[in-house]
Amino acid sequence: MSTLSTSLPGGTWALGDLAVTRFGYGAMQLAGPWVMGPPADRDGALAVLREAADLGITHIDTSGAYGPHITNRLIREALHPYSDSLHIVTKVGATRDQEGGWPPARRPEDLRRAVHENLRELGLETLDVVNLRLGDAQGPQPGSLAEAFETLVELQRQGLIRHLGVSNATVEQVAEARSIAPIVCVQNMYNLAHRQDDELIDELAGQGIAYVPFFPLGGFTPLQSSALTAVASRLDATPMSVALAWLLRRSPNILLIPGTSSVAHLRENVAGAGLPLSAEDLAELDEIGR
Ligand SMILES: NC(=O)c1ccc[n+]([C@@H]2O[C@H](COP(=O)([O-])OP(=O)(O)OC[C@H]3O[C@@H](n4cnc5c(N)ncnc54)[C@H](OP(=O)(O)O)[C@@H]3O)[C@@H](O)[C@H]2O)c1
Numbered sequence: 310m311s312t313l314s315t316s317l318p319g320g321t322w323a324l325g326d327l328a329v330t331r332f333g334y335g336a337m338q339l340a341g342p343w344v345m346g347p348p349a350d351r352d353g354a355l356a357v358l359r360e361a362a363d364l365g366i367t368h369i370d371t372s373g374a375y376g377p378h379i380t381n382r383l384i385r386e387a388l389h390p391y392s393d394s395l396h397i398v399t400k401v402g403a404t405r406d407q408e409g410g411w412p413p414a415r416r417p418e419d420l421r422r423a424v425h426e427n428l429r430e431l432g433l434e435t436l437d438v439v440n441l442r443l444g445d446a447q448g449p450q451p452g453s454l455a456e457a458f459e460t461l462v463e464l465q466r467q468g469l470i471r472h473l474g475v476s477n478a479t480v481e482q483v484a485e486a487r488s489i490a491p492i493v494c495v496q497n498m499y500n501l502a503h504r505q506d507d508e509l510i511d512e513l514a515g516q517g518i519a520y521v522p523f524f525p526l527g528g529f530t531p532l533q534s535s536a537l538t539a540v541a542s543r544l545d546a547t548p549m550s551v552a553l554a555w556l557l558r559r560s561p562n563i564l565l566i567p568g569t570s571s572v573a574h575l576r577e578n579v580a581g582a583g584l585p586l587s588a589e590d591l592a593e594l595d596e597i598g599r
Contacts, residue, residue: 313394315365318583319557322519322564324368325472325493327396327437331557332582333368334361334575335523335566339383340376345409347379348570358387360572362395364579370496370521370566372400372442373426374411381430389432398494398521399427400476402442402457411446417460424464439470440496441486444477448498454482455489462490476523480509494519494564501552502532504598514562521564525556528568534597540590549574550581555594557582 312328313321319331339354341347348354361369371380384397391397401423404414414423420441427436441458444450454475464470474494475486486492495513499506499522510520526532526549534548541548549567556563565582569575586594 313367315367317365317579318554319565322562323517324396324398324438324519325491327472327493328394329368329396329564330366331564332366332579333370333521333564333566334358334366335568336369336371336380336384337375338568338570340379343409344375345405346376348383350570351383353572354383354570355387357570357572357575358384360575362388362392364575366579367392367394368396368398368564368566370398370400371431372403373423373430374400374403374405374442377405378426378430381427385430385432391433396437397431397433398438398440398474398496399431399436400440400442400496401427401461402440402476413445415441415443415457417456420457420460421464424461424469428469435468436470438472438474438493439464440474440476440494442476443479443482449477449479449482451479451481454478454485458486458489465490474519474521483509483513492518494521496521496523496566498522498524498528500525500527500532501537501555501594501597502527502534510560510563514560517562519562519564520560521566522556523566525565525567526552536593536597540593544584544586544590546584547577547581549578550584551586551590551594553578553582554584554586555591558586558591
């Protein structure tokens, strides 16, 4: 098991035998508009990734579907050869169509191709963590993941993947995956206003499995709530800082991967996530998603 010390808010977490900072970075926003094509400011995108590494962030979330292929190539250009402490988590199971949609690509041959593409684009021999992305753009959808997950387990046995996770998954799919092979993380939509996974988070915490909320700041629709604004103004902080600080306090197994295409926002988010929240603040914030 690797060890890691950090001054980043939230400290560290173990994804299997990989120590990561709980404050991570989600690379999706580095692609072009609606996550299609290259960024308008390529140098700016590379600067964000280098700043993330310079700040000591050791967990970067990506996918071959971002761009497609854009964020993986930017990560490689900015950060390869990677430091031993950096862990890149990728996702397979969705592709992109001409309209920018995210059709599923979960047949065994799709998954094998996606894993090999990720290895090539990121310049790696083994992917640290691969999430099987389920459901669709509307959210998790019921159905067995067995064939797809077993394909990833086979690629893991071949040494191409170190650890597995699931994303956009129902509670039943998380349980089904765990009945097939160990997982180190679940990546689902969750934030102050979307609390559908509260029970799952607590259950996973008890099992030592990370919960990685996507859209921690609301994604394409920034979080808006009068209670959030009230707490933020009382603390002289931004709503984003409060939202991130709340997630770190919500459960020790929550890892943050807020996205940004701006170095200034990245620095703001790192500083803001360390905001102390009182019991009164937490009680008020807790009401938002209830
Ligand atoms: N598994 C899945 O299906 C799935 C789905 C979606 C996302 N993800 C992952 O989750 C990560 C996080 O989600 P996300 O990036 O879509 O959404 P997010 O982190 O909730 O929000 C990102 C948005 O917030 C803005 N923002 C960030 N910091 C800010 C600040 N300090 N001030 C003002 N605006 C700020 C960003 O704009 P600027 O660029 O202007 O800062 C961007 O528009 C993604 O990067 C991706 O890796 C996974």
